[in-house]
Amino acid sequence: MQPYYYAMKIPFSSLFVLFLLPLFSACGGNEALENEANSKKVKISQQVRDAHSYANTNEIRTKHLHLELEVDFSTKTIYGVARHEMTNLGTDTAIFDIRGLEIQKVTIGSKGNEINTDYVIGQEDEILGAPLSVKIKQNTENVNIYYKTTDHSGALDWLDPQLTEGKKHPYLYTQGQAILTRTWIPCQDTPANRITYSADVQVPTDLMAVMSAKNPTQRNKQGKYHFEMHQPIPAYLIALAVGNLSYRSLGKNCGVYTEPELINAVAWEFVDLNKMIQTAEDLYGKYEWEQYDVIILPYSFPFGGMENPRLTFANPTLIAGDRSLISVIAHELAHSWSGNLVTNATWDDFWLNEGFTVYFENRIMEALYGKEVADILALIEFQELEQEVKDIQAGDHPNDTYLKLALDGRDPDEGMTSIAYVKGAFFLKTLEETVGRAKFDAFMKAYFKAYKFQTLTTEMFEAYLQEHLLIPEGINFNTKDWLYGKGIPDNCVRLHSPRFEHVEALAVQLAEGKNIFKGKNLKRSDYVTQEWQAFIRKLPRDIDIAQLKLVDEHLNFKACGNAEIMTEWYVLGIQAGYDELRPEMAKLLKKVGRRKFLLPIYRELAKSEKNMSFAHQVYREARKNYHSISVKTMDDLLKYHPN
Numbered sequence: 001m002q003p004y005y006y007a008m009k010i011p012f013s014s015l016f017v018l019f020l021l022p023l024f025s026a027c028g029g030n031e032a033l034e035n036e037a038n039s040k041k042v043k044i045s046q047q048v049r050d051a052h053s054y055a056n057t058n059e060i061r062t063k064h065l066h067l068e069l070e071v072d073f074s075t076k077t078i079y080g081v082a083r084h085e086m087t088n089l090g091t092d093t094a095i096f097d098i099r100g101l102e103i104q105k106v107t108i109g110s111k112g113n114e115i116n117t118d119y120v121i122g123q124e125d126e127i128l129g130a131p132l133s134v135k136i137k138q139n140t141e142n143v144n145i146y147y148k149t150t151d152h153s154g155a156l157d158w159l160d161p162q163l164t165e166g167k168k169h170p171y172l173y174t175q176g177q178a179i180l181t182r183t184w185i186p187c188q189d190t191p192a193n194r195i196t197y198s199a200d201v202q203v204p205t206d207l208m209a210v211m212s213a214k215n216p217t218q219r220n221k222q223g224k225y226h227f228e229m230h231q232p233i234p235a236y237l238i239a240l241a242v243g244n245l246s247y248r249s250l251g252k253n254c255g256v257y258t259e260p261e262l263i264n265a266v267a268w269e270f271v272d273l274n275k276m277i278q279t280a281e282d283l284y285g286k287y288e289w290e291q292y293d294v295i296i297l298p299y300s301f302p303f304g305g306m307e308n309p310r311l312t313f314a315n316p317t318l319i320a321g322d323r324s325l326i327s328v329i330a331h332e333l334a335h336s337w338s339g340n341l342v343t344n345a346t347w348d349d350f351w352l353n354e355g356f357t358v359y360f361e362n363r364i365m366e367a368l369y370g371k372e373v374a375d376i377l378a379l380i381e382f383q384e385l386e387q388e389v390k391d392i393q394a395g396d397h398p399n400d401t402y403l404k405l406a407l408d409g410r411d412p413d414e415g416m417t418s419i420a421y422v423k424g425a426f427f428l429k430t431l432e433e434t435v436g437r438a439k440f441d442a443f444m445k446a447y448f449k450a451y452k453f454q455t456l457t458t459e460m461f462e463a464y465l466q467e468h469l470l471i472p473e474g475i476n477f478n479t480k481d482w483l484y485g486k487g488i489p490d491n492c493v494r495l496h497s498p499r500f501e502h503v504e505a506l507a508v509q510l511a512e513g514k515n516i517f518k519g520k521n522l523k524r525s526d527y528v529t530q531e532w533q534a535f536i537r538k539l540p541r542d543i544d545i546a547q548l549k550l551v552d553e554h555l556n557f558k559a560c561g562n563a564e565i566m567t568e569w570y571v572l573g574i575q576a577g578y579d580e581l582r583p584e585m586a587k588l589l590k591k592v593g594r595r596k597f598l599l600p601i602y603r604e605l606a607k608s609e610k611n612m613s614f615a616h617q618v619y620r621e622a623r624k625n626y627h628s629i630s631v632k633t634m635d636d637l638l639k640y641h642p643n
C-alpha cells in the first residue's frame with residue numbers, strides 16, 4: 001500500500017544519506033530570498049539539539065499545525081491528517097517523529113493542491129519510535145501526513161463506559177508529555193520548537209470534545225468541533241479529551257469541565273480558582289492564555305494534573321471534599337508561566353519547568369492561605385526529596401540528583417523525580433532567601449518576560465541568573481553545585497513548622513503505645529492532609545498493629561477517600577504486616593491509575609514474595625484500568641509480562 005514503507009530494517013543513518021542532498025544551494029541568486037532564508041537560519045540554528053527527537057528542526061520546522069481528526073470509539077482509532085505549515089531553509093527532507101502510528105500517505109502542497117510524495121520510516125527505537133523522513137522540494141512549506149492511530153498509540157487512553165463516573169458513555173483523553181504526542185500525531189516532537197495549532201475534530205454526537213485550545217462550553221448536534229491555539233506551544237502540550245462533558249463557569253475567565261455527575265463537587269472544590277489566577281498575576285505578571293479551565297478526567301489519568309494550556313487536565317483524586325488538595329491546581333496554573341510560557345528546551349532541563357512551578361505554586365498557596373500552610377506543603381515535599389536523593393544515589397543512575405540531567409538513550413519519564421520538582425524549588429527558595437524577596441520577585445518577573453513563548457536550557461538560565469541577579473547584587477552563589485552537583489547543597493534553606501512538629505509528637509506517643517484519643521476528641525479535620533502524611537511517616541515501620549487499628553477506629557484512614565492519606569497508610573500497613581488493609585488497598589489500586597499512588601504501594605508489595613503474589617493478583621485485574629504511562633512503570637516494577 002505505502003510506496004516507500006521500508007519495513008524498519010535499514011539503519012536510519014544510511015537512509016539519511018540517501019536524502020540529504022546539498023542544502024541552501026538552490027536560492028538562484030535572489031538576494032531578498034537569500035536574506036530571508038539567512039535570517040530564518042539564524043533563528044532556527046539557535047535551536048538546541050534534543051536527544052529525544054529525530055526531527056531536523058535546524059533545517060525545517062513546523063510553524064503551524066492543522067489537524068483533521070475523526071475519533072472512532074468502535075475501533076478505538078483516531079483517523080487523522082496532520083497538515084504542517086513549515087519554515088524550510090532549503091532542505092529536501094523533512095523528518096518527523098512517529099511511534100505506534102500507521103502512515104497511509106504523505107503529500108506536499110496546500111490543501112486542494114496536494115501531490116503525493118515518497119517517504120521512509122526508519123528503524124524503530126523502543127523509546128523514541130521512528131523517524132518519518134519525507135521527501136520534499138527545497139521550497140516546500142506544506143507537508144500533509146495521512147495516518148491512523150493503533151493499539152500502540154501510548155498517548156491515548158480509551159475508556160469503556162464502566163470506567164467513567166456516569167458509566168454510560170465511553171471516554172478518550174490524551175497525555176503528550178514527555179514524548180507521547182508522536183504516538184497520536186506525526187510531528188516534530190521536541191519542546192525546542194513552538195507551534196500554533198488548529199483542529200477540526202469529529203466525535204460521536206452524544207459526546208463533547210475539548211482541547212488545549214479555545215473550547216466549546218456546550219455539545220453540538222453534529223459532533224463537529226473546531227479548535228484554535230494562537231499562542232505558540234511545544235508539541236507535548238497538544239491535548240484532546242472526548243466524553244460526556246458539562247461545563248461550569250467559576251469566574252470571568254475560568255471554569256471547570258467534567259462529567260455531569262461530578263460537576264457540583266468539582267465546582268465546590270475549585271471555588272478559589274478565580275482568586276488563584278488573580279494571585280498568580282499579582283506575583284509574576286499577566287496570564288497570557290486568556291482562558292483558564294480545568295477538566296476533571298476519569299480516575300485512570302496517570303498524573304495529578306497536566307498543564308495543557310488553557311485547559312489543565314486533572315485527576316478526580318483531587319476532589320477530596322475538603323479543598324485540601326487544591327495546591328495541585330495552583331501548580332498547574334503556575335505552569336501557565338513556567339513550562340508553558342517559558343519552556344525547557346530539552347528533557348534534560350526539565351527542572352526549569354517543574355522547579356519553577358513548585359516554587360511558584362508555593363508562593364500562590366502562601367498568598368492565598370498563609371505561610372503556615374505553604375510551609376507545611378513544602379516540608380512534606382522536602383521529606384520526599386530527602387528520601388528520593390537516597391534512593392537515587394543507591395540506584396543505577398546516581399547522577400540523576402543533578403538538576404541538569406543526562407537522559408540521552410533513556411526514557412525522559414525517568415527524569416520525573418522530586419529532583420526536578422523539589423530540589424529545583426528549593427534552589428529558588430535558597431536564592432530568594434539570599435537576595436531577599438523583593439529583588440527575587442523582580443528577577444522572576446523579568447525572566448518570564450524575557451523568555452516568554454521561548455525555550456531555554458539550564459546553561460542559558462545560568463547565564464541569565466548571573467547577569468541579571470547575582471552580578472548586579474554582588475552575590476557569590478554556589479549555582480554550579482545546585483545545577484551540576486549531587487544531592488542537596490549545604491546552604492539549602494530549612495523550614496520549620498510548629499504544627500508539623502505537634503502532629504509528629506502525636507505520632508511518637510502513638511508509637512510508644514499510648515492511646516492518643518483518650519480524653520481527646522481528635523478528628524481528621526483537625527489537621528490538613530499533609531500533616532496527617534507527616535504523622536504517618538513518623539510512625540516506626542514495626543509499629544504494633546493494635547496501634548494502627550486504634551487509628552482506623554477513630555480516623556478511618558484505611559477508607560477515608562483521600563488517596564494521599566490512604567497511600568501513606570497502606571505503605572506503612574504493608575511494612576508493619578497489617579494485612580487487614582488488603583481489601584481496601586485492592587479497591588484503591590483497581591480504581592485509581594495515578595502513578596503517584598500506585599508506585600509506592602506496588603513498590604512496597606514487591607519487596608516480599610507473599611505480598612508480591614497479592615500484588616500480581618490485584619494488578620492482573622487493575623492493569624486494564626491504567627493509562628500506558630502507569631502500565632509501563634508497573635510492568636517493569638512487578639516484572640509482569642502480559643501473554
Ligand SMILES: [Zn+2]
Pocket residue numbers: 331335353354357
Ligand atoms: Zn508540573
